[in-house]
Amino acid sequence: MDIQTLEQKLRDNIGLVIKGKDDVIRKIVICLICSGHILLEDVPGTGKTTLAKALARSLDCDFKRVQFTPDLLPSDLTGVNFYHQKLGEFQFKKGALFTNILLGDEINRATPRTQSSLLECMEERQVSVDGQTYPLKQPFLVIATQNPIEIQGTFPLPEAQLDRFFMRLSMGYPDLISEIAMLQRGEEQLLTPVASAQDIAEAQRIVSDIKVSGPVKEYLVNLVNATRSHEKIRLGVSPRGSLALMKAAQALAAIEGRDYVIPDDIQQIALDVLPHRIICKGHNIMQQGDLAKEYLRQIITQTPVPIERR
Numbered sequence: 001m002d003i004q005t006l007e008q009k010l011r012d013n014i015g016l017v018i019k020g021k022d023d024v025i026r027k028i029v030i031c032l033i034c035s036g037h038i039l040l041e042d043v044p045g046t047g048k049t050t051l052a053k054a055l056a057r058s059l060d061c062d063f064k065r066v067q068f069t070p071d072l073l074p075s076d077l078t079g080v081n082f083y084h085q086k087l088g089e090f091q092f093k094k095g096a097l098f099t100n101i102l103l104g105d106e107i108n109r110a111t112p113r114t115q116s117s118l119l120e121c122m123e124e125r126q127v128s129v130d131g132q133t134y135p136l137k138q139p140f141l142v143i144a145t146q147n148p149i150e151i152q153g154t155f156p157l158p159e160a161q162l163d164r165f166f167m168r169l170s171m172g173y174p175d176l177i178s179e180i181a182m183l184q185r186g187e188e189q190l191l192t193p194v195a196s197a198q199d200i201a202e203a204q205r206i207v208s209d210i211k212v213s214g215p216v217k218e219y220l221v222n223l224v225n226a227t228r229s230h231e232k233i234r235l236g237v238s239p240r241g242s243l244a245l246m247k248a249a250q251a252l253a254a255i256e257g258r259d260y261v262i263p264d265d266i267q268q269i270a271l272d273v274l275p276h277r278i279i280c281k282g283h284n285i286m287q288q289g290d291l292a293k294e295y296l297r298q299i300i301t302q303t304p305v306p307i308e309r310r
Helices: 003-015 022-033 050-059 076-078 112-116 119-124 176-185 197-208 214-227 239-255 263-273 285-302
Strands: 037-039 065-067 079-084 090-094 101-105 128-130 132-135 143-148 165-167 233-235
Touching: 003 022, 003 050, 003 197, 003 239, 022 037, 022 050, 022 112, 022 165, 022 197, 022 239, 022 263, 037 050, 050 065, 050 101, 050 143, 076 079, 076 128, 079 128, 090 132, 119 128, 119 214, 165 239, 165 263, 197 239, 214 239, 214 263, 239 263, 263 285
Parallel strands: 037 143, 037 165, 065 101, 101 143
Antiparallel strands: 079 090, 128 132
């Protein structure tokens, strides 16, 4: 199964449940084939959890859902060693992280201690408990949701954890036609898997082989460096962000049927990969996302684009 076919099958299947959000679904698929984690941030009731579950049901992979609450413990996610009385020895009981797709619902309701238990698994695809390291299944994907409007009883994600999310996406309200179709659908449609773990692994291999020329890499780095020197940005994009942007551009090129990246790929996907890695000066947390996108648009407009020479 090639990447174009895989993306189309997943988009069509998820589209049976999520109406009018083809662009968001495409970006979700890009994250999947780049092995990148997703932060879905939007107001309540826009379908964040439904979208995550629809993706999981479209894949023939293990799936677990965890409702993040203030009393959730790190061991609920990582697992714990317990003493087995009959055997007279300690045994390891795996936590929720031992799956292919983990849905962390309302992640900002868990305490910082519990949130930090995701740092190792998101970056290194492994879990360490009592000095023992356990590899996680492949593919491994964290889909986290959070409500940016409600602040009471929540714990904002630290920059180190935000940086580990490949993209931060917003569902937005559906358009008129899509919402009418949603009302007419009635009961939620049951989805069947259209792709396997092997399909995802093959797609990830193909994406890594997509060519990125020297001038295009230089253009990408110039964009990232501009966020670090912008007068209204306190913290610019990290090198992890540079790598994420290149991977996302490679995936977009593959979906478009090309085996090479062009500057337009970078421009199209940058506003989903980079803004949550930027901290602006002198503004509260509610304004950060919109301002970061505004400054990034300015940077994209002002940065010279490499010209192909024939």
